[in-house]
Amino acid sequence: MKILLSTLHAKYVHASLALPYLASACADLPGMEFRILELTVNEQQDQLLAKLFAEAPDVLLFSCYIWNTDLTLKLASDLKQLLPGTFIVLGGPEVSYGSFEIMGRNGAVDCIVRGEGEESCRELLEALNGGMPLEDIPGITYRDHDEVVANPERGTIAKLDSIPSPFASGLVDLGKPLVYYETSRGCPFSCAFCMSSLENGVRSFSMERIEADLRLLMDKEVQTVKLADRTFNFDAQRANAIWRLILAENKSSKFHFEIAAELLTEENLALLAEVPAGMFRFEIGVQSGGEKTLAKVQRKSSLDKLYRNVRAVIERTRVTVHLDLVAGLPGESLEGFLESLQGLFELGGNHIQVEPLKVLKGTAMRGIARKEGYAYAEAAPYKVLRTPWLSFTDIRRIEAISRLLDLLYNSGRFAASLRQLCAGKEMAQVFADAAEFFESEGLLANVSLNLLFESVWRFGCSRLAGEELELFRDALCFDHCMIGYPGGQCPSFFTANVDKGEQGVPAGLAAKSGERVRYYRRRFARDYRSTPCGEAAVEFTFIYRSAPGEGLKVETL
Numbered sequence: 001m002k003i004l005l006s007t008l009h010a011k012y013v014h015a016s017l018a019l020p021y022l023a024s025a026c027a028d029l030p031g032m033e034f035r036i037l038e039l040t041v042n043e044q045q046d047q048l049l050a051k052l053f054a055e056a057p058d059v060l061l062f063s064c065y066i067w068n069t070d071l072t073l074k075l076a077s078d079l080k081q082l083l084p085g086t087f088i089v090l091g092g093p094e095v096s097y098g099s100f101e102i103m104g105r106n107g108a109v110d111c112i113v114r115g116e117g118e119e120s121c122r123e124l125l126e127a128l129n130g131g132m133p134l135e136d137i138p139g140i141t142y143r144d145h146d147e148v149v150a151n152p153e154r155g156t157i158a159k160l161d162s163i164p165s166p167f168a169s170g171l172v173d174l175g176k177p178l179v180y181y182e183t184s185r186g187c188p189f190s191c192a193f194c195m196s197s198l199e200n201g202v203r204s205f206s207m208e209r210i211e212a213d214l215r216l217l218m219d220k221e222v223q224t225v226k227l228a229d230r231t232f233n234f235d236a237q238r239a240n241a242i243w244r245l246i247l248a249e250n251k252s253s254k255f256h257f258e259i260a261a262e263l264l265t266e267e268n269l270a271l272l273a274e275v276p277a278g279m280f281r282f283e284i285g286v287q288s289g290g291e292k293t294l295a296k297v298q299r300k301s302s303l304d305k306l307y308r309n310v311r312a313v314i315e316r317t318r319v320t321v322h323l324d325l326v327a328g329l330p331g332e333s334l335e336g337f338l339e340s341l342q343g344l345f346e347l348g349g350n351h352i353q354v355e356p357l358k359v360l361k362g363t364a365m366r367g368i369a370r371k372e373g374y375a376y377a378e379a380a381p382y383k384v385l386r387t388p389w390l391s392f393t394d395i396r397r398i399e400a401i402s403r404l405l406d407l408l409y410n411s412g413r414f415a416a417s418l419r420q421l422c423a424g425k426e427m428a429q430v431f432a433d434a435a436e437f438f439e440s441e442g443l444l445a446n447v448s449l450n451l452l453f454e455s456v457w458r459f460g461c462s463r464l465a466g467e468e469l470e471l472f473r474d475a476l477c478f479d480h481c482m483i484g485y486p487g488g489q490c491p492s493f494f495t496a497n498v499d500k501g502e503q504g505v506p507a508g509l510a511a512k513s514g515e516r517v518r519y520y521r522r523r524f525a526r527d528y529r530s531t532p533c534g535e536a537a538v539e540f541t542f543i544y545r546s547a548p549g550e551g552l553k554v555e556t557l
Contacts, residue, residue, distance in 0.1 A: 004057035008068035020166030025118035080108035097362035187230035192364035289340035328357030342428035400435035416528035
């Protein structure tokens with residue numbers, strides 16, 4: 001029996017974690033051939049259908065999420081007509097709730113695996129291979145002739161080590177730039193808007209299993225390992241043990257962890273101070289700066305301790321810090337959201353992400369939304385449209401702020417400009433004003449980098465005058481010089497006497513074989529590189545190095 005496990009990623013760089021786990025859990029079943037096929041939502045539907053059809057599987061299992069379920073259902077319908085004998089199974093968080101509704105409107109789906117899938121899929125495949133009934137398999141919804149039947153729920157897997165490692169089995173594509181890995185399942189928090197709130201407690205793989213998997217990933221020099229743990233540091237000593245292993249044995253891999261900053265201990269912080277720059281990235285969900293708002297969604301968190309520990313990570317370590325906010329939580333108005341955002345700016349994280357609330361199926365947030373009179377999209381991703389505290393216009397403004405955060409703040413391309421633009425002002429309000437300006441100018445969709453710089457200049461002109469404007473112009477010129485050689489058609493905010501620069505190698509610098517070097521000199525009113533508030537003028541020499549396969553590197557002297 002040929003088994004095909006497939007999913008549609010949002011981006012090619014992603015690698016599935018669910019499918020290799022399922023294949024690993026079922027790999028020893030006799031008489032079965034397993035194949036994993038990872039696709040993306042960006043491919044043409046006909047091309048996706050052709051790839052699935054060419055596999056001609058006896059059983060096809062799709063892993064479903066909010067970004068791929070609609071397209072998956074369309075593919076299932078078409079494939080069923082081409083291969084009517086193929087048994088089609090859906091699984092994943094997006095279909096685990098509302099399985100009756102999904103199977104009622106899509107006759108191509110033969111079965112849905114609800115919740116954790118390894119044990120359910122194993123028993124399902126055994127039954128299908130042996131021609132046995134499905135009625136005794138917990139955790140599935142299936143079609144019995146014309147009737148849709150939901151079997152009782154299945155408990156979670158108590159001993160995670162009972163699932164064979166898909167990494168040791170060679171089932172995970174380690175050639176992708178981003179590889180997911182998990183050391184635990186569950187979360188110590190019970191946030192009403194999160195799917196993890198539906199499971200009580202946290203289960204961890206053994207340290208022996210974790211160490212073996214991580215050694216394999218580090219030996220293979222996987223580019224980026226993204227930990228799928230909802231709260232990696234739920235156990236501070238366990239977190240330190242894993243971090244010590246990585247520090248001792250890592251070759252070149254980078255690691256992304258989702259942590260709860262308020263759970264960090266002094267021992268954690270002391271160890272993190274040893275982490276080289278660029279090796280660790282922490283994603284920290286602040287969600288809101290309002291204590292009452294957090295209490296309404298059962299987010300039990302000490303904001304004072306969270307902020308204190310985030311500051312400690314930023315000041316004492318070289319870990320990259322990514323901070324998250326959720327817009328649309330109960331009780332938070334636009335003004336309250338801007339206060340929350342300002343709090344993150346003051347912390348000084350490397351990246352700030354803002355996402356409108358998604359009212360996910362199965363979560364307690366659905367009940368809160370009904371009670372409070374929320375409006376949200378009925379189709380995935382179930383984005384909030386209006387709350388009692390935020391109008392639809394407010395939410396659109398917050399989405400524009402989110403887009404500008406990526407373009408201006410998270411990109412790092414406008415560091416000097418933002419410092420100058422926000423001098424003496426609250427950065428959150430500046431971003432709110434910028435969002436209004438960019439929206440009115442229609443500048444938030446598919447904007448080129450040159451147009452973005454020109455638009456930021458026009459926004460600055462609409463807010464600043466005199467010496468402030470000239471200092472902002474200088475800062476914007478500095479930022480522009482830091483992204484590429486300013487020759488040719490210079491932006492409008494460059495002064496008329498722009499030095500076109502020189503090609504070659506400045507005295508004292510040597511070019512490597514095959515490397516092209518250009519340089520450019522300019523005098524600035526301030527030292528925008530190292531002293532944001534410095535008053536002394538300084539002349540910078542920008543060195544632009546480019547070589548085949550290495551991209552552009554910019555240095556300053």
